[in-house]
Amino acid sequence: MEHSGSGPLEGSDIGLQRDRVVTEEEWLHKWEMGDIGFHKEQRHPLLQKYLDVLLNGRSGLRIFFPLCGKAVEMKWLADMGHSVVGVEVSEEALKEFFAEHSLPYSEEPVPEIPGAKVLQSTSGDISLYCCSIYDLSSSIVGQFDAVWDRGALVAVNPCDRQRYVSLMITLMDKNSSYLLVTVSYDPNKHKGPPFYVPESEIKSLFGNHCKIKFLQKVDDFSDRHRQWGLDYFLEVLYILNF
Numbered sequence: 001m002e003h004s005g006s007g008p009l010e011g012s013d014i015g016l017q018r019d020r021v022v023t024e025e026e027w028l029h030k031w032e033m034g035d036i037g038f039h040k041e042q043r044h045p046l047l048q049k050y051l052d053v054l055l056n057g058r059s060g061l062r063i064f065f066p067l068c069g070k071a072v073e074m075k076w077l078a079d080m081g082h083s084v085v086g087v088e089v090s091e092e093a094l095k096e097f098f099a100e101h102s103l104p105y106s107e108e109p110v111p112e113i114p115g116a117k118v119l120q121s122t123s124g125d126i127s128l129y130c131c132s133i134y135d136l137s138s139s140i141v142g143q144f145d146a147v148w149d150r151g152a153l154v155a156v157n158p159c160d161r162q163r164y165v166s167l168m169i170t171l172m173d174k175n176s177s178y179l180l181v182t183v184s185y186d187p188n189k190h191k192g193p194p195f196y197v198p199e200s201e202i203k204s205l206f207g208n209h210c211k212i213k214f215l216q217k218v219d220d221f222s223d224r225h226r227q228w229g230l231d232y233f234l235e236v237l238y239i240l241n242f
Contacts, residue, residue, distance in 0.1 A: 017187050017195055021157050024089055024132065031090040036069070037224050038151050038194070043073055046181060046237050047148060050215060053239055054146050054179045061145040064171060066133055066164075067152040070097035077148075078125040085141055087129040094119050094128045112140050134160075134167065143173040150181040154194035161197070165205040169242075178210070178240035183233065184217070190228045202238060210240045 030036060047054075055061065061082045065071055068086030070093045078084045088094055098105045103121050110116040116131035129136065147168070156164045172178065180202070187196040199214065206212055215237040225233040 017192050018158050020191050020193075020195070021159065022155075022193055028090055028092075031069075031092045036093075038155075039069055039071075041072065043076055044150055044181075046216065046218065046235065047073055047150070047179065050179060050237065050239070053215070054148070054177050056177060058145065062142065062173075063146045063148065064141075064144040065148055065152075066168065067155055068097075068128065069093045069151070070100065071148075071150075072101075073148060074126055074128075075101045075103070078121070078123075082125070082146075084126045085129070085144070086127075087131065087133045087136055087141075089130070089132055091117075091130045094130055097128065110140065112137075134163065136167070136171075138170050141171065143176075144171055145173055145176050147172070147176070147178040147180075149178065151194065153180060154183050154192075154197055156195075158195055161201075161205065169206070169209050172210075172242045174242070176242045178242065180238045180240060182236045182238070183220070184236050185225070185230050185233045189230055190225075199236070206240055210242045213239050213241070215239055 059081060063077055063082050063084050065074055065084065065086035068074060068088045069090070071086070074084045074086060074097065098119065098121070103123075103126070105119050105121050107117050107119050110118050110129065110131065113131050113135045116129060116135060118127055118129050120127045129141070149168075153161070153164065168178075182197045182202065183194045184198075185196060203212060217237075218235050219232075220235045221230070221233045
């Protein structure tokens with residue numbers, strides 16, 4: 001197969017990754033076994049660098065973390081005076097978040113979603129929903145001024161990508177901002193997740209609803225990626241303005 005020079009194997013994930021499905025049970029198992037190489041103990045350098053781009057001079061925002069795991073940035077942003085909402089299928093991940101930050105919290109059922117619960121910090125500025133993201137809607141969680149999407153879009157099964165983006169669009173308030181981190185590598189060498197989502201697909205998924213601006217590519221290659229059989233691994237950052 002020939003490739004143009006526009007990007008690394010642009011669009012060549014059609015065969016290997018398109019039909020790949022990771023079940024909810026598999027994600028739960030990863031958290032139970034501590035197989036969470038995707039979790040970062042430190043604040044993400046791209047969020048730190050581009051925080052002003054996301055906040056755009058605004059304070060007291062409602063900020064959404066899709067597929068949040070136990071992301072340390074949730075506490076960081078809440079401490080700045082923002083209201084943070086996350087969603088995560090693993091209750092283990094959410095309990096670890098509150099424990100690791102020594103944050104007292106309460107648990108409440110979510111009446112609109114059978115079996116779901118929301119874990120809320122006693123201070124009230126962090127609310128984490130334990131359920132499938134597809135069970136959420138703006139009538140349950142409202143709309144958001146900002147989104148930090150790292151390890152979320154790229155973790156969603158390729159067959160669910162359109163559904164995920166359609167939901168995210170309904171959760172965006174007017175004049176909101178969405179920082180999106182995707183990953184770039186040779187999708188013929190790793191089945192994912194994280195999945196390779198080329199810029200062309202970002203444009204087709206989001207393009208009719210917001211302005212998309214590429215911000216930066218950074219080398220994130222590590223031994224973990226070498227073990228996957230990869231020889232490069234990049235993080236690619238976009239800002240989406242609604």
